[in-house]
Amino acid sequence: MFGFGQLIGILKKDPKKIVFTEGNDPRVLEAASRLLAGTFLHPILVGNVEEILASAEDCGFNIRGAEIVDPTSYDRMDEMVELFCELRKSKGVTPEQARKTLSQANYFGTMLVKMGVADSLLGGATYSTADTVRPALQLIKTKPGNSIVSSCFILVRPSATGEREVLAMGDCAININPSEDELVEIAGETAECAKIFGIDPKVAFLSYSTFGSAKGEEVEKMSNAAKKAMEKYPSLPIAGELQFDAAVSPRVARTKCPGNEVAGHANTFIFPDINAGNIGYKIAQRLGNFEAYGPILLGLNAPINDLSRGCNASEVYSMAIITAALA
Numbered sequence: 001m002f003g004f005g006q007l008i009g010i011l012k013k014d015p016k017k018i019v020f021t022e023g024n025d026p027r028v029l030e031a032a033s034r035l036l037a038g039t040f041l042h043p044i045l046v047g048n049v050e051e052i053l054a055s056a057e058d059c060g061f062n063i064r065g066a067e068i069v070d071p072t073s074y075d076r077m078d079e080m081v082e083l084f085c086e087l088r089k090s091k092g093v094t095p096e097q098a099r100k101t102l103s104q105a106n107y108f109g110t111m112l113v114k115m116g117v118a119d120s121l122l123g124g125a126t127y128s129t130a131d132t133v134r135p136a137l138q139l140i141k142t143k144p145g146n147s148i149v150s151s152c153f154i155l156v157r158p159s160a161t162g163e164r165e166v167l168a169m170g171d172c173a174i175n176i177n178p179s180e181d182e183l184v185e186i187a188g189e190t191a192e193c194a195k196i197f198g199i200d201p202k203v204a205f206l207s208y209s210t211f212g213s214a215k216g217e218e219v220e221k222m223s224n225a226a227k228k229a230m231e232k233y234p235s236l237p238i239a240g241e242l243q244f245d246a247a248v249s250p251r252v253a254r255t256k257c258p259g260n261e262v263a264g265h266a267n268t269f270i271f272p273d274i275n276a277g278n279i280g281y282k283i284a285q286r287l288g289n290f291e292a293y294g295p296i297l298l299g300l301n302a303p304i305n306d307l308s309r310g311c312n313a314s315e316v317y318s319m320a321i322i323t324a325a326l327a
Contacts, residue, residue, distance in 0.1 A: 012039075012040045027316050029045075041320060042065075046105045047070065048072075076115070080115065081095050084101070084107075110304065122319055123304075129295070146189075147181075148175060148185060150174050155169065166199050167290070169268075169271065169284075170269070171186045173294070174297070180221055186298075190268055191203055202239075203270060206280075223240060242263060281294075296322065
């Protein structure tokens with residue numbers, strides 16, 4: 001079962017570099033100091049060197065050993081501008097426009113990943129999700145075969161046996177109303193992410209209906225998406241459409257869908273839209289006492305993740321480990 005010790009073990013064998021786009025944020029500085037003490041992950045802080053060092057000193061955080069990169073004095077800026085113009089040539093971006101855009105930490109940090117200076121990026125402590133995702137879509141782009149960026153949350157809580165209960169939920173943060181084909185892609189990416197966290201994925205496409213018990217366009221969408229996913233991923237246990245109780249309760253599953261291998265045992269949940277997903281993971285977090293890690297962005301060519309602007313230093317630290325371990 002998932003534990004951060006596993007991910008740290010992976011990183012100790014092959015330490016990674018991670019960019020923090022908000023290098024002078026106290027929460028980022030605290031997380032960076034913890035990471036530097038662990039010696040398994042190398043932080044790159046974007047921002048003014050003097051301001052970051054002063055902020056760290058004021059807060060009492062030791063960031064000795066961190067790399068601090070200032071967009072206004074970066075020695076490879078000409079190279080970055082040239083590559084940026086090439087990547088955005090379809091939009092007719094000029095070198096002057098590129099320099100102006102790259103003065104923004106979110107774009108600058110994303111280009112550090114694109115250039116191979118860093119392996120991954122974590123932003124969003126002060127930026128919106130859109131401000132983290134947009135540069136990633138424009139510069140890192142989606143993996144071959146993927147048409148969208150999606151996301152999942154990993155939810156963790158201790159079980160009665162002392163082990164951790166670990167679930168995956170997607171897409172709760174990016175795609176507002178995904179189509180059937182997009183839901184198939186979300187399911188595949190979420191299942192692959194779940195495996196990294198020790199989940200043997202059993203995927204439920206959720207609805208207010210179980211195998212046709214109710215009718216409607218949304219029911220049809222989830223039923224069709226589940227069928228398409230079964231065809232695309234024949235080795236992955238998938239069921240749908242399912243109501244949540246039928247997905248997780250063996251007793252309910254025996255009544256509503258007897259004999260189905262996923263029903264009653266699902267641990268990877270695909271929501272019909274962002275409303276349901278966002279509400280669902282927050283109910284699990286606030287009423288079910290799950291720790292929620294994410295959103296973990298899926299489908300990109302490199303690991304780039306988004307923080308909540310309400311995050312604390314512990315969440316920054318945890319998400320940095322998760323992000324780097326995906327590299």
